[in-house]
Amino acid sequence: MTALMAFTVPAWAQGQPPAPTVLTVSVVPQFPAADIARTWGPILTQLSERVGVQFVLRQARDIPGFEAEVLAGTPDVAYLNPFHQLRAWDAQGYVPLLRDAELLTGIVVVRQDSPIRAARELDGHTLAFPAPNAFGASLLTRAQLVEVERIRITPVYARTHTNAYRHTLAGLSTATGGLRATLAREPAEVQAGLRVLMETPGAAPHPLSVHPRVPDALRTRLQQAWLALAQQPELQASFKAIPMPQPVLADQARDYEPLRRLRLERYAQ
Structure with missing residues (x-):
C-alpha cells in the first residue's frame, strides 16, 4: 500500500507542474x-x-x-x-x-520568358518575398544578393510564398525569393511559368x-x-x-x- 501511494503522488505535490x-x-x-x-x-x-x-x-x-x-x-x-x-x-x-x-536553401525565380540570366542582372529591380523574416525565401536570398552579388534590390512582401510567386507571374516584380519545396507545391502551370535563377548555400x-x-x-x-x-x-x-x-x-x-x-x-x- 505504501509503495502504491508513493507511485500515485500527483506531480503538483512533488513541486512539479501537472502535465498539460x-x-x-x-x-x-x-x-x-x-x-x-x-x-x-x-x-x-x-x-x-x-x-x-x-x-x-x-x-x-x-x-x-x-x-x-x-x-x-x-x-x-x-x-x-x-x-x-x-x-x-x-x-x-x-x-x-x-x-x-x-x-534548406533559398531560391530566386523569374518568369520563364524573362531575359534575365544571372543574379547580378537583378540590380535595381523589384523582388517579391513572402515576408521580411522568411528565412530561406527572404533572409538567405537577400543576404546572398547584397553581400555576394553586390547588387541593390527593392523588396516587396506578399505575405505568403504562394502570393509571392504570383507577383512575378503577373509582372508585379521581376523575381521572387522562395524555396524549392514551396515552389514544388504550386500548381503545374505556376511551376511551368517560372525559372530558378539562383540558389543559396544550405542551412x-x-x-x-x-x-x-x-x-x-x-x-x-x-x-x-x-x-x-x-x-x-x-x-x-x-x-x-x-x-x-x-x-x-x-x-x-x-x-x-x-x-x-x-x-x-x-x-x-
Whole structure:
C-alpha cells in the first residue's frame, strides 16, 4: 500500500507542474491556411493518440503575426524557420526537437520568358518575398544578393510564398525569393511559368520546437512519436508537404547557433 501511494503522488505535490492535457501548435504560414490544416490535421490526430495529449492547430493570419505570437510565447509547439528559432530561443527559450535531414536553401525565380540570366542582372529591380523574416525565401536570398552579388534590390512582401510567386507571374516584380519545396507545391502551370535563377548555400531547416513550459518527458514522447509517424505510409505525403519527409533530432547549438555568424538581423524587420 505504501509503495502504491508513493507511485500515485500527483506531480503538483512533488513541486512539479501537472502535465498539460492540451498543447497548441502554431505553424509558420508559408502556405494558405486550408493547405496547412489539410497537411497537419492527420499528423496531429495520430500524434495526440500516441503521446496522450491533444495537439490543437493554431493558425496565424500571416508570417509577421506568427512571429509575434511565438516571440510572446503563445504556442506550446511551433514549426518555425531557423531565424525565428534564434529569436524564439532568445525571447522565450523555445527548444528545437526535430528538423528535416535535408539542408534548406533559398531560391530566386523569374518568369520563364524573362531575359534575365544571372543574379547580378537583378540590380535595381523589384523582388517579391513572402515576408521580411522568411528565412530561406527572404533572409538567405537577400543576404546572398547584397553581400555576394553586390547588387541593390527593392523588396516587396506578399505575405505568403504562394502570393509571392504570383507577383512575378503577373509582372508585379521581376523575381521572387522562395524555396524549392514551396515552389514544388504550386500548381503545374505556376511551376511551368517560372525559372530558378539562383540558389543559396544550405542551412539547417525549419525545426519543430517546444516552449520550455512543456515537460522534458513530454518532449521525448513527442520526438519518439513524430519519428514513428513519419514511417507510416499513409502519412508520408503529409510529412513531405510540411516539408519534413526525413525527420531527425534537432539541436540548438549544432544546428542554429552557427547561423548567428551570418548576421541575418541586418536583413530582418
